[in-house]
Amino acid sequence: xxxxxxxxxxxxxxxxxxxxxxxxxxxxxxxxxxxxxxxxxxxxxxxxxxxxxxxxxxxxxxxxxxxxxxxxxxxxxxxxxxxxxxxxxxxxxxxxxxxxxxxxxxxxxxxxxxxxxxxxxxxxxxxxxxxxxxxxxxxxxxxxxxxxxxxxxxxxxxxxxxxxxxxxxxxxxxxxxxxxxxxxxxxxxxxxxxxxxxxxxxxxxxxxxxxxxxxxxxxxxxxxxxxxxxxxxxxxxxxxxxxxxxxxxx
Amino acid sequence: xxxxxxxxxxxxxxxxxxxxxxxxxxxxxxxxxxxxxxxxxxxxxxxxxxxxxxxxxxxxxxxxxxxxxxxxxxxxxxxxxxxxxxxxxxxxxxxxxxxxxxxxxxxxxxxxxxxxxxxxxxxxxxxxxxxxxxxxxxxxxxxxxxxxxxxxxxxxxxxxxxxxxxxxxxxxxxxxxxxxxxxxxxxxxxxxxxxxxxxxxxxxxxxxxxxxxxxxxxxxxxxxxxxxxxxxxxxxxxxxxxxxxxxxxxxxxxxx
Amino acid sequence: xxxxxxxxxxxxxxxxxxxxxxxxxxxxxxxxxxxxxxxxxxxxxxxxxxxxxxxxxxxxxxxxxxxxxxxxxxxxxxxxxxxxxxxxxxxxxxxxxxxxxxxxxxxxxxxxxxxxxxxxxxxxxxxxxxxxxxxxxxxxxxxxxxxxxxxxxxxxxxxxxxxxxxxxxxxxxxxxxxxxxxxxxxxxxxxxxxxxxxxxxxxxxxxxxxxxxxxxxxxxxxxxxxxxxxxxxxxxxxxxxxxxxxxxxx
Numbered sequence: 001x002x003x004x005x006x007x008x009x010x011x012x013x014x015x016x017x018x019x020x021x022x023x024x025x026x027x028x029x030x031x032x033x034x035x036x037x038x039x040x041x042x043x044x045x046x047x048x049x050x051x052x053x054x055x056x057x058x059x060x061x062x063x064x065x066x067x068x069x070x071x072x073x074x075x076x077x078x079x080x081x082x083x084x085x086x087x088x089x090x091x092x093x094x095x096x097x098x099x100x101x102x103x104x105x106x107x108x109x110x111x112x113x114x115x116x117x118x119x120x121x122x123x124x125x126x127x128x129x130x131x132x133x134x135x136x137x138x139x140x141x142x143x144x145x146x147x148x149x150x151x152x153x154x155x156x157x158x159x160x161x162x163x164x165x166x167x168x169x170x171x172x173x174x175x176x177x178x179x180x181x182x183x184x185x186x187x188x189x190x191x192x193x194x195x196x197x198x199x200x201x202x203x204x205x206x207x208x209x210x211x212x213x214x215x216x217x218x219x220x221x222x223x224x225x226x227x228x229x230x231x232x233x234x235x236x237x238x239x240x241x242x243x244x245x246x247x248x249x250x
Numbered sequence: 251x252x253x254x255x256x257x258x259x260x261x262x263x264x265x266x267x268x269x270x271x272x273x274x275x276x277x278x279x280x281x282x283x284x285x286x287x288x289x290x291x292x293x294x295x296x297x298x299x300x301x302x303x304x305x306x307x308x309x310x311x312x313x314x315x316x317x318x319x320x321x322x323x324x325x326x327x328x329x330x331x332x333x334x335x336x337x338x339x340x341x342x343x344x345x346x347x348x349x350x351x352x353x354x355x356x357x358x359x360x361x362x363x364x365x366x367x368x369x370x371x372x373x374x375x376x377x378x379x380x381x382x383x384x385x386x387x388x389x390x391x392x393x394x395x396x397x398x399x400x401x402x403x404x405x406x407x408x409x410x411x412x413x414x415x416x417x418x419x420x421x422x423x424x425x426x427x428x429x430x431x432x433x434x435x436x437x438x439x440x441x442x443x444x445x446x447x448x449x450x451x452x453x454x455x456x457x458x459x460x461x462x463x464x465x466x467x468x469x470x471x472x473x474x475x476x477x478x479x480x481x482x483x484x485x486x487x488x489x490x491x492x493x494x495x496x497x498x499x500x501x502x503x504x505x506x
Numbered sequence: 507x508x509x510x511x512x513x514x515x516x517x518x519x520x521x522x523x524x525x526x527x528x529x530x531x532x533x534x535x536x537x538x539x540x541x542x543x544x545x546x547x548x549x550x551x552x553x554x555x556x557x558x559x560x561x562x563x564x565x566x567x568x569x570x571x572x573x574x575x576x577x578x579x580x581x582x583x584x585x586x587x588x589x590x591x592x593x594x595x596x597x598x599x600x601x602x603x604x605x606x607x608x609x610x611x612x613x614x615x616x617x618x619x620x621x622x623x624x625x626x627x628x629x630x631x632x633x634x635x636x637x638x639x640x641x642x643x644x645x646x647x648x649x650x651x652x653x654x655x656x657x658x659x660x661x662x663x664x665x666x667x668x669x670x671x672x673x674x675x676x677x678x679x680x681x682x683x684x685x686x687x688x689x690x691x692x693x694x695x696x697x698x699x700x701x702x703x704x705x706x707x708x709x710x711x712x713x714x715x716x717x718x719x720x721x722x723x724x725x726x727x728x729x730x731x732x733x734x735x736x737x738x739x740x741x742x743x744x745x746x747x748x749x750x751x752x753x754x755x756x
Contacts, residue, residue, distance in 0.1 A: 030697040041711075165353055170366055261569050486583060
């Protein structure tokens, strides 16, 4: 049935463009997550992680395209081949390693609790008991809060940004998230301050942030590992970090 | 319901066998081991879905009657705002309305510090009042349009006859006009209620934990994609069937 | 002009909504155009499915009719949001499997194509019912008369059934089109950058939630009112030559 076959291929190309072999679609979360990745008013994605994607892809000699995807569907999208890799500040955890593979980490930051300046809150289970804690869905922070802060009322948001917004509105008492993202947030929001890092639990909070790829996609994994090693070794990461944070914090 | 005899036609038996095979395949080859762990959460989510659905209809229907009445017979200063409200609610996506209510209002809170000291603050902090408000307004908007038609379609002769008997206006409304208008919309009410059910998962986007949110939670905790979604679809189909049968029963009970 | 806006306290809103950066107006308009493209595509696909479905329900065999009954019942009972998630993952999976079976690589499905497929399947179920009802509403005498004059089947469809059906179908189809435009907003939850997601990104980047949600609401309302007017003219045209319905109802 060669005729039928060519017809099908024609139909497929009509509704979709077959990705050229070299093009790698990098999934980022379709939400503002400053200073890592956020859309600007001219429709481009900018931020520390976006520049890191460019640098890592250049070092790994990959032709990368940034593709925004809903965060809570980002792993299914990877496995459904809608994207080829995830570089969206996704921590390398045991739970995720059961489903996808990760490259070597390209950054690692602590996890902190942010709360209203007026409130006397410490990043401990006792202090958060009875408080309303906002976390983003499908994150290490949600998993951590559900394990340790069992006496807090945990409210789950689609994006961290919505949790931040409700923090400003006063609907939640505290939020748990990445230290660097929160540093950027409290700088712009007069309401809140960082109350300190939570006690580490690498099994849940992970071992830093890496690029996620489909299981079995070993060539791409090797390329990312090479790229990550290169940008750390040749000082590119330091340069990008200094541009965004004023100093090299890694 | 379909009589048993109609179900037992050869092609239907074949289809049902195929479907049973599909269900069996789902049960055997897909992962269901997560169910016991999430059962309590799912029960809670189902309860939230149902009570928000019922409450939004119970609050929305009287509002819809007011909107319909205002448009059908009200003076222009009542008819125009009612028509405007219906147009805006029917003309914009419910998701946008929910976000405008929840995040839009929330973004105004910091400008009014006294809100946090008010009696209402414990409710304003929760998500469900916004969800309930948005769903109630949405139901009222769509049903208000239907009620407008229902009120104006009651035969004029009936009202004139009642007036000729010297019935007071309030009694005419209560005994003649309203029952007939409600009787007229009853066939569409079942469908509208199912539409309302289908609107409820949107409230999960503002942190209300309904049955849809529970399925998202399973998806994000376990990375299982299809199974929670299939089960969720089944839950909604069952609820929709119950609603449909309920209204069919109600319609049979109401005299023509 | 700008002085007037300033006077009304809308200066900031006007700046945020302006079409050139740092205003986000352009992003909203791009999102609107994508929403309309998806809605138009889904409406078209739904119409196609609806025509085939209505034909199958009226003239198809027993199995076709039962399958169509299951299709319309299930689609109309399950929330669109759930259907979108299922169809999105199933659809992309199927296309990739088909492509692999035909010897191709993974296929990149554009957001618009996926949105059209997902909403089109949903619209098809409603369109089936609308068109079936419209065809059944044609007085049987008209088709019988055409047959008595010896018109061939295709000509009857083209010259009698479709024109006579139009008057009954237009109100239902107008409603479906409005549902299509509003349902595109649900794609925001899956991460498609249509009007609602663009709005949310703009709103959370600038923290001006009220301004942007109101602006997006105005855009949707404009689309609704404009299409309402267009469909009213279409209905008038489709009803040409028929007695007026006004006053004669019931």
